[in-house]
Amino acid sequence: MMNTPGGFLGRVGAGRWLACLLLVLAGLLPGPAVARPLSREYDVKAAFLYNFAMFIDWPKEAFAGPDSPFVIGVLGTDPFGSSLEETVAGERVKGRPIVIRRFSEAAGAQGCHLVFISASEHRRVKELLRVLRRPTLVTVADMPGFVEAGGLIGFVTDTRVGIRINAAALRESKVLISSKLLRLAQVAGMETSPP
Amino acid sequence: MMTGPVSSFPRRFAAAAALLAALCLPPGLRADDTRTPDTGLLTPQALKRMTVEELLAQPVTSMSRRPEAWSDTAGNLFLIRGQSTFTTGAQTLPDLLRLAPDLFVAQKSSSEWGINARGFMRSNSASNKLLVMIDGRTVYSPLFSNVFWESTSTFLPDLERIEVITGPAGSTWGSNAVNGVINIQSKSARETVGGLAQAYVGTDTDSFAVRQGVNLGSNGALRVYVQGADHQPTLSSTGADDDYDAWHSTQWGFRGDWGRTTTGDFTLQGDMFNAHYRKNPELVNDAFNLLARWSRDFTPDSQLWIRAYHDFSRTELTGSNREITHSGDLEFQHRLKLTDDQELLWGADYRLQEDSISNTAGFTIQPADVYFGLVSVFAQHELSLARDQLRLTTGLRLEENHYSGWEYMPSVRLAWPGPERLVWLAASRAVRIPSRFDADYYAPETPPYSLVAGGPDFKAEVVYAYELGWRAQPTSSISLTATAYYHDYRDLRSLEPSGPAILPITIGNGVAGRSHGVEAFADWDVTSWWRLRAGGFVMHQETWLTAGGGDLERGLGEVSFPGYQAQLRNTLRIGNKVTFWASLRHVAEVPVYENGQYGRVPAYTELDATLTWAARANLDFSLSGRNLLDAAHPEIGAFADQRQVRRSVEAGVRFKY
Known part of the structure; x- marks a missing residue:
């Protein structure tokens, strides 16, 4: 079969790396800490x-x-x-x-x-x-x-x-x-x- | 076994992500009671302590630009709000769509669902008469006339709302909106500033979702998200655990909104999706989309939006077929108030599609590669008559497609608003345009095509529909709706034999039919902490062969729809922190037809329930049970294809920061 579990976990690994990167970047960006809170x-x-x-x-x-x-x-x-x-x-x-x-x-x-x-x-x-x-x-x-x-x-x-x-x-x-x-x-x- | 390491990944991932998210939090960013836990928005209590100057400077997010209220619509519209997602423990769009009482939602396997309104579903769950869109991007496959719900996914924690419209809506939404439209809308990035981490573990589905939103300047915002889910298999038709259809998916994406409506409001969003369904043979789907939208209010009476998107999908059945599609779409709409009594909405849409199929086993789609356009223009005029006692809406859409050429979709709607009630009438014509599955399908895979010889003369399927609706709000805590309809279908798809030899079969339009029924819904706020809702439908459909038609399925190809369905829902708020939600649904037996054999899926009654607990302003827990009344039951599918959906229990946690 083409897709071994290793292959799939490989993809997941990439996804996890990306998610971590996003979270870290989000923490570095000028985020909610400096922003005015919104309201409805x-x-x-x-x-x-x-x-x-x-x-x-x-x-x-x-x-x-x-x-x-x-x-x-x-x-x-x-x-x-x-x-x-x-x-x-x-x-x-x-x-x-x-x-x-x-x-x-x-x-x-x-x-x-x-x-x-x-x-x-x-x-x-x-x-x-x-x-x-x-x-x-x-x-x-x-x-x-x-x-x-x-x-x-x-x-x-x-x-x-x-x-x-x-x-x-x-x-x-x-x-x-x-x-x-x-x-x-x-x-x-x-x-x-x-x- | 392969599933071991794979199925544990979301759990480990979610834990890691939540931990990481907590560590990433800058100090001073903890939620406090001046923010709504749901959205991070300021609470009414915080706002009322502000001075008028502060209020005037307070940035707001707009809920909806179009002032038309639900009770004002001359059509059967049901709204599912985004906040229902966590309260009901929904982890997939079909879970959430079960809240619409007029929709028949049937889970066929772990990854497949059939969803339709007003009849006409195939026993393999395919529904070609319901149009589905996410933020204006069509997810109805125009190449196979179906919605593949397993690859139709959005980031549910940031869902704004889902509009479910039953009945034809071709003049407004275009072809294939024959029995209804589902319009899924995500929140503006301005409403999702801050972080969210959510995870579920359970007997059926494990999932995680993480989002981070940030402000961009004073009137813009951006969010990015990632989510994944791992679904357990269903049981075979005999109740055996054959480990056939476990699947997992990962998705990530973003949405940015900036500008302002008076000078130009811009949205850019995109998603990437990957899923592995079924082993043996394995089915894999990769998809990607990017959408841009610009809107502007020139004056309060003149509003314009322009939208463009690109959508890519690659589906591969290992060792068998592979399909790659690209769609590019450009659309605009302009709303113009002509006079105090008249409003005009008009627009145009152009879509370019490329489809490439590599065929190997059993059948073939010829030509393998196609490239075609879809053009459409529409206008809708609204007129108030008799000193606003009556409202007349007339609309027409003209659309040209590759297979059947120009199609027309007119509609006339008359609304009679009155104190605490609205009565409306509608007559419309809508079409389901031909797809590759109708026109380009040949079997076997190599010539001569001695089994199926395509559908060279296949025309669009047509419905003429007549509807009568009533909506009332007799007291501020009770609202009621009822809709009756009659649909007259022409030129439905059929499998036509070629003379006495029967083979090769051609795909034609030899079936006609009709359906009629009633859809009803009642909503009662018993007290401020207790809400009851009840709804459902009755539906009767008949089909017959037209003169000269010899459909080999005897017109029974789309017979799989229950004659009635009823649901009762209860939402109980216990104190400030605990909410109990429960939904009891009964679905009548569903007829099935396959290869000359007639059967049924037995009627069933099921209970779903969810208990949510807001432990802190930014931390919620939930415990859900689905299909609690049976260990396993089938919902759709013919004979050996009738897989059984199991009872499931899931625990969830949601953290906002």
């Missing part, structure tokens, strides 16, 4: 949502009572998995517990303070924004053109996550965004008059 896109977006809850002031009328929870909604197919829950676990917004709700229709946003509209709804985003236009609701999404379509806060994703804020929508709204957040975000439509 939606883990970062969940952290942003949590920050929005912290850096935006909602008027009292947005809450039923002093102990009512702060409600974050996800409209459409949920891209966060468990990361939103993991982010808000054990946290409070000005003493209020945080509740997360998921729904597929605009009606589900009743009682929400912050709603993330999933990219799955990109086809009907204009219609959704019409229905969701409430002065105490902050709309957030990461689909292209969301801020232009009238959404309040848009995520811009490349190798990092950026935020854009719609100035016109903000003027119509009764929430107050902290100047710190405004300073760090791109503010769209400062010049244009409200529709």
Whole structure:
């Protein structure tokens, strides 16, 4: 027979040598020791949502009572998995517990303070924004053109996550965004008059 | 015995590799609880402690570029996620594909599997109607119309996901996507920075896998990996341990990703594979591939990608046949949002193939050396109607092949999205194009070819398919899907006798058929720590000889498919560290047909289970049992070819650094 066990082990020997070499080289290269650790896109977006809850002031009328929870909604197919829950676990917004709700229709946003509209709804985003236009609701999404379509806060994703804020929508709204957040975000439509 | 020293190598290797890996670790590189043990990524807990400035500077990996959600697709799509690999103890792609309830996965021998959807498999496990791709590179052999699963391998720890689409998808994916498509995608190198070492030992498969990933500048990354596996033989049809089909494989490769989507994102990847199957005669396969892909988002409404690859494979049956193939492929796709309501996806593909076969025993493929091209262009248009109440997708692909010339593959899909549900309808035509096995097959090996005289007039096999699908998410913890289909097959492969003398046989298209069935799946998150899933299919197929056809197999050549299959899966998280996964599957009896004889593989019920324990953030252990309900059972194969797959137990360890 052509291939003796010796022949096969010969190949394995070569493979082992190569693997060792790769490992040693990998150890020498500027590797994870100096690199910034990466994150999942939606883990970062969940952290942003949590920050929005912290850096935006909602008027009292947005809450039923002093102990009512702060409600974050996800409209459409949920891209966060468990990361939103993991982010808000054990946290409070000005003493209020945080509740997360998921729904597929605009009606589900009743009682929400912050709603993330999933990219799955990109086809009907204009219609959704019409229905969701409430002065105490902050709309957030990461689909292209969301801020232009009238959404309040848009995520811009490349190798990092950026935020854009719609100035016109903000003027119509009764929430107050902290100047710190405004300073760090791109503010769209400062010049244009409200529709 | 030869297997002694050979079978112990992965164990020794894995131990050595893990030790070496640990020694190579620079100090200060140990994982901590701010990183996800799975990926080395920062955890949500770490991220929420960051300031807004830090968050804005935080590099991210993008999960998927196409925003279309699973629930949005007007077709039967099932996703298998990469993280399922360790939880289920899967060591091969077919192990993992058993998670798709619509697929029939049958292990024929230690190294061979038959995998298909919606019927039409040969009793030797060949399935010519299912297209399979890894990162866009086709692994369906266009020269033999089959997927050789034993040499279809990827580095499973870095698997992103597998999309399983049942039903024809020729207009999007091209020829041979007749009964379905399996699309295997590996993770971007940006998601695999860091080291991983994994090893399994067990009664059936010993394997090791080592990967090292590093960052390249601020927005690039590279990984290299090596893996090997050693598989024990199955039992003969009578249950004897004849040591026939033990095999081992080694593979190494790399993937680099750099750039950014707005200015150009580049991927370069490659794999080298070597495997020795069966002794006596020994079968050896060496394969190599290199793939490059460039993509760019010109605007959010205009995205382009270009992909090129080269694929080489050499298969040798010692003392008998040898085949060498080269494929070169160049493809691009452009997605363009035309208006608020319309989207266009279009592209073209050119593939050049070279195949060289040296023939010795029994049969011959003539001409021995061929060189041919495959050209295809396609366009798909998506239109929202009635204020987004309906979505109409129409597509057409035109493809030219060496044997049957131009083929057309149209499809029309209509989706009706609604609150918490989606209903869709589809009609499509797909083709299985001729291969060398259809057109160039002669026997005996020297002229005159008095037994088989090729398939000079062989045409493409055609399916017309009609589908109706329903998908619903009545509550946030339950999702349901159901798909009903009717397939009408024309011009199926047949063995035609030449007059009353019968011989020589020619290969023709004298069989037609139809199939219909239902595929269903339910997913229920009972609590945050307990998940139940159930799924399966029922399928009925018939075939008959067309007028003038005299198929010597009586149209029964592709009869080997169960009438139904059902599975129930359970995932239970016990505390933060332990996960118990179990899958119970029942497969109805599978008819087999060979050389005029009709038989069956008996129905069976099997249980697979895996217990995983996250001992530390970067160290996991697992214990798996496969086929636990029987000492051994056959899944496919005719008569003496019906090898028995044994119960097996495997222990695994995975270390990340």
